[in-house]
Amino acid sequence: MSIDKSLKRKNTLARSRNVLNRAERIAVLKSEDRWVEGMGPFNLPKVRILKVGKKVKKPTKEAAAAGAAPAAGDKKAAGDKKAAPEKKGDKK
Numbered sequence: 347m348s349i350d351k352s353l354k355r356k357n358t359l360a361r362s363r364n365v366l367n368r369a370e371r372i373a374v375l376k377s378e379d380r381w382v383e384g385m386g387p388f389n390l391p392k393v394r395i396l397k398v399g400k401k402v403k404k405p406t407k408e409a410a411a412a413g414a415a416p417a418a419g420d421k422k423a424a425g426d427k428k429a430a431p432e433k434k435g436d437k438k
Contacts, residue, residue: 366393 366374374393375381 364395366395 368387368390371390371393372381372387375390380391
């Protein structure tokens with residue numbers, strides 16, 4: 347039975363799979379030099395699958411310095427606002 351085109355995922359090649367077929371497992375074993383010529387395709391050893399994830403970009407020094415400067419200015423401005431206004435209920 348086939349899957350309808352509307353139900354197929356668009357990023358099927360972007361994600362990692364949990365299970366490899368025999369040909370893929372043999373290719374991985376050959377690349378890791380664990381494949382011995384004359385070895386049968388059955389009872390293959392387990393192969394570790396590395397999951398590919400998004401890499402998080404570290405902020406550069408310039409971006410970190412630029413981000414820290416406005417934050418310090420906002421704290422000073424917030425402190426001035428608290429001292430300036432007086433409560434209306436205090437005046438008698």
